Amino acid sequence: MTAADRASKLPLPALLSQLLVAFTVELDNEFERRIGEAGHPGARLSLVVWANLMRFLAAGPVAVGELATRALCPPEGIKAELGCLERWGFVALDAGNAGGVPSPPDKGRTRLGQREGWGSGRGIRADWRAVPTIKGAKAIEVWTPLEAEVEERWRQRFGTGEVGRLCKSLKTVVEQFEVELPHGLPVGILVPQEHDFPPRVSGSMEALSVGLSLSALLSQALFAFANDFDREAGVSLALCANAIRVLGREPMREAEIPRLTGSSPETSGIGWQLKPYIVVEADPEASRGKVVRLSPRGLEVQQKYHVHVEAIELDWQDRYGKRAVGNLRKALEAIREQRDGDRSRLSAGLVPPAGAVRAGGAVPALGRRDVGAAARKRARDLVAQSEAFVRDPLGSLPHFPLWDMNRGFGP
Numbered sequence: 372m373t374a375a376d377r378a379s380k381l382p383l384p385a386l387l388s389q390l391l392v393a394f395t396v397e398l399d400n401e402f403e404r405r406i407g408e409a410g411h412p413g414a415r416l417s418l419v420v421w422a423n424l425m426r427f428l429a430a431g432p433v434a435v436g437e438l439a440t441r442a443l444c445p446p447e448g449i450k451a452e453l454g455c456l457e458r459w460g461f462v463a464l465d466a467g468n469a470g471g472v473p474s475p476p477d478k479g480r481t482r483l484g485q486r487e488g489w490g491s492g493r494g495i496r497a498d499w500r501a502v503p504t505i506k507g508a509k510a511i512e513v514w515t516p517l518e519a520e521v522e523e524r525w526r527q528r529f530g531t532g533e534v535g536r537l538c539k540s541l542k543t544v545v546e547q548f549e550v551e552l553p554h555g556l557p558v559g560i561l562v563p564q565e566h567d568f569p570p571r572v573s574g575s576m577e578a579l580s581v582g583l584s585l586s587a588l589l590s591q592a593l594f595a596f597a598n599d600f601d602r603e604a605g606v607s608l609a610l611c612a613n614a615i616r617v618l619g620r621e622p623m624r625e626a627e628i629p630r631l632t633g634s635s636p637e638t639s640g641i642g643w644q645l646k647p648y649i650v651v652e653a654d655p656e657a658s659r660g661k662v663v664r665l666s667p668r669g670l671e672v673q674q675k676y677h678v679h680v681e682a683i684e685l686d687w688q689d690r691y692g693k694r695a696v697g698n699l700r701k702a703l704e705a706i707r708e709q710r711d712g713d714r715s716r717l718s719a720g721l722v723p724p725a726g727a728v729r730a731g732g733a734v735p736a737l738g739r740r741d742v743g744a745a746a747r748k749r750a751r752d753l754v755a756q757s758e759a760f761v762r763d764p765l766g767s768l769p770h771f772p773l774w775d776m777n778r779g780f781g782p
Contacts, residue, residue: 550568728754
């Protein structure tokens with residue numbers, strides 16, 4: 372496929388990603404509005420936290436080890452997320468000892484009476500229970516109907532038939548996967564990982580897929596594609612579809628990467644995962660800042676990124692059916708390409724409500740009471756990202772979602 376062909380034909384995972392991020396942003400904005408009206412301004416968590424963790428607490432406390440099993444998440448990963456939710460006030464961790472104090476007898480407590488390691492995954496044990504707080508219970512109440520409500524908005528915006536075809540095409544592919552997958556695209560997959568998911572019971576997937584939301588179907592299809600890519604390429608799709616995709620031979624200011632990838636500055640930073648593929652130099656035209664370009668190894672990975680995504684889509688046609696994968700691509704493109712005059716129809720769902728952080732609202736960062744300098748900076752970044760999404764969603768939505776802990780694990 373030529374460069375011109377690639378420009379006109381977005382890779383399958385990029386199509387999945389852009390719709391998933393658009394759905395997520397719309398739902399997250401509505402969640403922020405409703406929970407703020409319920410007395411918790413600034414309690415902004417993203418859809419993936421609901422899909423992969425909080426929904427399992429809807430019926431009450433769950434042991435940490437059992438929660439990891441239900442969430443299909445490694446224990447250390449679930450502990451890290453619980454530490455964040457503890458620090459932000461959505462869950463408490465109950466060790467089950469006298470008085471329900473969230474610290475085992477052999478561990479000390481801080482001078483504030485909190486458990487050792489409070490607010491992090493450190494020290495959390497599998498037999499402790501994750502307990503929703505009052506704020507966490509309200510978040511669960513707000514979240515419960517939202518996926519269905521936002522999906523109904525999409526049916527009204529894009530057409531019942533088009534969204535129905537998208538769901539059907541996703542189910543046709545997803546129900547052929549041989550293992551159980553999380554309902555939300557997991558957090559932090561910038562490096563290839565070996566996943567040990569349980570096998571699906573024969574004959575059960577058809578019934579299960581009927582109950583999966585649109586966002587869960589998009590997430591599972593994207594996660595499965597990413598797993599195939601990571602295994603084949605040896606470099607994560609999350610890294611290739613973002614920074615490596617937009618960088619090139621010529622130096623680029625590091626600050627430009629978030630704008631070009633549609634990701635947050637924190638997830639677009641030059642971390643150790645990216646360093647093997649880039650050359651970093653001082654900006655010759657500024658007194659501070661860095662410029663970045665791809666190294667020879669990075670240029671090779673960039674070229675192979677396009678080759679690998681094309682090869683995996685062809686492999687999916689062999690595994691899941693040429694017609695099934697073709698219908699999925701057509702259904703994704705049919706939603707993505709709808710317009711109202713000169714405006715993409717995706718834009719309508721990306722406009723933030725008044726008072727939301729993405730609309731410029733001033734609210735404290737998660738776990739804080741005051742609006743600090745960091746919160747103001749992140750708010751400005753969110754406003755800029757949202758304005759780009761609304762102005763040009765096809766050009767600015769990410770080609771692979773990078774969930775940012777500082778945004779409640781949102782994009």
